[in-house]
Amino acid sequence: MVLSTIIKNEWRNLLRSRIASWLLGILFILSVFTIWQATGKVKESRHHRQESAAYMREKFTGQGEVNPHSAAHYGHYVFKPVSTLSVLDNGVNDFTGVSLYLEGHRQNEAAFAPAQSSSSLVRFGQLTLSLVLQVLLPLFIIFICHSAITRERETRTLAVHLAQGTPLRTLVWSKTIAYTVLWIAFLALNLAILWLMTRSAAAPVSTARLGGLWLLYAGYYFIITALSVLVSAGSKSSGNALLTLLFAWLLCTVLLPKVTANLGDNLSPLLTRTELEERISTDKKNGIDGHNPSNERTQQFKDSLIKAYQVSSPDSLPVNLDGLLMQEDEEYNNIVYDKHFGTVQRLIKKQNAATAVSSWINPFAFVRNISMALAGTDVYHHFDFAGQAEAYRRVIIKTMNEAQAYGGSKTGDWEWTVSADFWKKIDDFSYQAPSVGQALQNNKTEIASLLLWVLLAVLLIHFGSNRLSVNL
Amino acid sequence: MKNIFTYEWKLFIRNKTMPATWLLMFGIGLYALYYGRSFSDTQLDTITKIDTAYQARIQTQLQRFSADTTTKEGMSDYRNVHDAYMNEWYTRPMVWKQPEGLQALSLGQSDNQPFYYNLWIYNNVYNTRQPELRNPDKLLAGNFDLSFVIIYLLPLLIIAYSYNVVSADRENGLAGLLNVQGVSQRAIVSGRLLFRCCTVLVLALLLSIIGIIINGVAMGAAAGWLGVNVLYILFWFSLVYWLTASGQSGAVTAVKLVSLWVVLLIMIPSLFNSLQKINEDAKMEIAEASREYGGKIWDMDKQLLADTFLLVKPEWKEYFILKNDTNDLRSVAYTYFTVYNMNRVGRGIDSAALQQQSRLERFNYVNPVFATQLLYNKLAATELNNFIVFREAASAYQQQRYELIAQKELSGEKLTPASFQAYPKFVQPVTGLTAGDWFRSMIPVMCFMLIALLLGNYYWKNNAHKK
Numbered sequence: 001m002v003l004s005t006i007i008k009n010e011w012r013n014l015l016r017s018r019i020a021s022w023l024l025g026i027l028f029i030l031s032v033f034t035i036w037q038a039t040g041k042v043k044e045s046r047h048h049r050q051e052s053a054a055y056m057r058e059k060f061t062g063q064g065e066v067n068p069h070s071a072a073h074y075g076h077y078v079f080k081p082v083s084t085l086s087v088l089d090n091g092v093n094d095f096t097g098v099s100l101y102l103e104g105h106r107q108n109e110a111a112f113a114p115a116q117s118s119s120s121l122v123r124f125g126q127l128t129l130s131l132v133l134q135v136l137l138p139l140f141i142i143f144i145c146h147s148a149i150t151r152e153r154e155t156r157t158l159a160v161h162l163a164q165g166t167p168l169r170t171l172v173w174s175k176t177i178a179y180t181v182l183w184i185a186f187l188a189l190n191l192a193i194l195w196l197m198t199r200s201a202a203a204p205v206s207t208a209r210l211g212g213l214w215l216l217y218a219g220y221y222f223i224i225t226a227l228s229v230l231v232s233a234g235s236k237s238s239g240n241a242l243l244t245l246l247f248a249w250l251l252c253t254v255l256l257p258k259v260t261a262n263l264g265d266n267l268s269p270l271l272t273r274t275e276l277e278e279r280i281s282t283d284k285k286n287g288i289d290g291h292n293p294s295n296e297r298t299q300q301f302k303d304s305l306i307k308a309y310q311v312s313s314p315d316s317l318p319v320n321l322d323g324l325l326m327q328e329d330e331e332y333n334n335i336v337y338d339k340h341f342g343t344v345q346r347l348i349k350k351q352n353a354a355t356a357v358s359s360w361i362n363p364f365a366f367v368r369n370i371s372m373a374l375a376g377t378d379v380y381h382h383f384d385f386a387g388q389a390e391a392y393r394r395v396i397i398k399t400m401n402e403a404q405a406y407g408g409s410k411t412g413d414w415e416w417t418v419s420a421d422f423w424k425k426i427d428d429f430s431y432q433a434p435s436v437g438q439a440l441q442n443n444k445t446e447i448a449s450l451l452l453w454v455l456l457a458v459l460l461i462h463f464g465s466n467r468l469s470v471n472l
Numbered sequence: 473m474k475n476i477f478t479y480e481w482k483l484f485i486r487n488k489t490m491p492a493t494w495l496l497m498f499g500i501g502l503y504a505l506y507y508g509r510s511f512s513d514t515q516l517d518t519i520t521k522i523d524t525a526y527q528a529r530i531q532t533q534l535q536r537f538s539a540d541t542t543t544k545e546g547m548s549d550y551r552n553v554h555d556a557y558m559n560e561w562y563t564r565p566m567v568w569k570q571p572e573g574l575q576a577l578s579l580g581q582s583d584n585q586p587f588y589y590n591l592w593i594y595n596n597v598y599n600t601r602q603p604e605l606r607n608p609d610k611l612l613a614g615n616f617d618l619s620f621v622i623i624y625l626l627p628l629l630i631i632a633y634s635y636n637v638v639s640a641d642r643e644n645g646l647a648g649l650l651n652v653q654g655v656s657q658r659a660i661v662s663g664r665l666l667f668r669c670c671t672v673l674v675l676a677l678l679l680s681i682i683g684i685i686i687n688g689v690a691m692g693a694a695a696g697w698l699g700v701n702v703l704y705i706l707f708w709f710s711l712v713y714w715l716t717a718s719g720q721s722g723a724v725t726a727v728k729l730v731s732l733w734v735v736l737l738i739m740i741p742s743l744f745n746s747l748q749k750i751n752e753d754a755k756m757e758i759a760e761a762s763r764e765y766g767g768k769i770w771d772m773d774k775q776l777l778a779d780t781f782l783l784v785k786p787e788w789k790e791y792f793i794l795k796n797d798t799n800d801l802r803s804v805a806y807t808y809f810t811v812y813n814m815n816r817v818g819r820g821i822d823s824a825a826l827q828q829q830s831r832l833e834r835f836n837y838v839n840p841v842f843a844t845q846l847l848y849n850k851l852a853a854t855e856l857n858n859f860i861v862f863r864e865a866a867s868a869y870q871q872q873r874y875e876l877i878a879q880k881e882l883s884g885e886k887l888t889p890a891s892f893q894a895y896p897k898f899v900q901p902v903t904g905l906t907a908g909d910w911f912r913s914m915i916p917v918m919c920f921m922l923i924a925l926l927l928g929n930y931y932w933k934n935n936a937h938k939k
Contacts, residue, residue, distance in 0.1 A: 037746060092609060117856075121832060125612075261610045
């Protein structure tokens, strides 16, 4: 029997099965519901943040004639834009802050994570399309594919296939292809609906990212289908195959993700907030090398200014010393913050490496991480936003300090103000999301394991199928 | 029944898979206890460091009351320590939420909420923008505590033990023999389920008792915890009793049970979570309160600010008459209004979050797993409401200190060692559950259990002839 005949036959059988049609129908309704519901949420969230950002910008540019240093203390708020693809995968969004307070002297982190206003229900996760695609559809694949070969064995048709000269490998290939094509079609349909529903969004879905997600999930379904059919081919009964696959599903989707995340946490524990603040404070005070106290730094800077301007004392400087000192302090603090926040980010990356490495044994790990990266909702996108917001903070604080220094005020004159239109000259914050290539930079291990899993599945079917015991 | 138990016991011992999975789950449970304990230990360690540093600051301040005023530095210390406001700046009072013993068993939201606050007057508990450092990926994955093992993994053990409780006899050819002997299959299955239920109960209770002992949990909370264990396990066995009553093959029953597990543990809770509304406007309001009020109030005309302040605090008028230093007036009024506004907004946000939690609890009748998790967390004082109560208490304590300091500042009263030591102490709010609360929380689980048992009985009666 040729490959195409088996594929068509398999599709026919599946369509005839009322349970399978019902389950697939329910999954489809569920996925459309999640897209519809998440689209509404994303729209609402985006609207709020855009409104808030515009309001804060208005406040910032409309603060009028104020002392620039007072304005640095009043600060400014920027808001993390909502990724349209969070309709598909909300990633870590519930656990990361949505706004960042930019002020003089200190670097803050994004605050007000939604999970902080929620009960522990938030720990059960959200019913999103990613949950359907990563967890529920694979379960459905297992329910359908566990009996792909055992059914043939139990109904004695396997012997007929083999007698007709169809090798077990062809049978396994045909069934794998038949089912994978169905899941990919289901996936394409869902992504098309998502694209249609978010077409009018302020930030339309990136085709490259959507294409990447399609490829990712297609590969994932191929792996699960191939393994399910192979387990079916190697099992004595459908029951055995089902129980083996269910155990693997639970292990991969429920147990391992939690175990690896906790293991990462144990292996590379983060600093406590007090430790971090102490270290920052010590470095600010004693210098980053511990031998450069802040008062000495200040004196050296004053001396360098006196020399540069060729004056006898700081009071004779033609510029406002306060502004220059504050900027000098900012520059030093920036080095301190880069050092310590860099350490925190490196530790988080190290913790996440445990999950990334687990993708060699757990396909769910790579699909979860790459999906979040492509949807722009992983922790690295959050770091990217925080980095860009911090760069913006440094620009506005420098602008304010320079206005204080060179704007025409005298040292010690804290009542001096800039003109009301000064604030309008400072550009607004605009977050630029990384390209697909940049977004996937942190997921090299996961991409490698995806490719390896696909290769492994192909090799197992090609070279392993015929070696399986036929057990007629 | 005795024969069934003896048979089941022999089967349990002879079958290598069952004891192995039991031991594996026991090992997983021990890891969960270790994980929870290490989390609590880290918190306790942080608290010790905070407390040590705080006590050291208090001692330093007390010593400054007798500072050597012949030196410039000593003079400055002496002046500052007698000034209530400056003294507060140097003291930087800290409060923390002492972890309950059960926290190590059910971490709840404790990794997602601040558990200590620096109550320096200008800080605000509702605007503590930066709680402990956490990895968002780890928060997403959740904690591997004992409540996770009981809620997520024990039902899987129950399914693995019981999915073939009816079909195994048929598949082994024993069903016919048992029928010939005239033994009721329902009685046999009930006996078997009871035995298997006991093995899972022993596991859950053993792990819980170990956790209770090593974490020094109070008797009442321990009893509440153990009671939840028993009911939750009985709830799952009642579902097994219902779904095995149809007498279908083991594989079909396993599929049904796993599907039910997916629905109860993944789909229903995640659906309710997706439907909850997070009000981003509220967060915007606190950002606004922090940025806007601060600037506006500070830039107000000093006289206008003082007059406005006296409208809300007329009892402080005498201090204002005494005080000539307008900077002090401005400082006190500024702090009052800023703190007042931030607290107003913050309490509003917390109150909305509590209302949301209470709305969600109404749906626990269709979300029994969350009802169980919620009760575990409440017993361990790690639920959102516990942190909100702590936050409110911290805010009230800060307000109490502020009033005292502001009065001293405005009246010109010098702080003395005695009055400093007589400052009020922070009292940890009590958020314990009553037996009635416990019972009400478990009603959804009990209802589910009852329905499953009734359905099971119904199917056993109607399908008796098929088996």
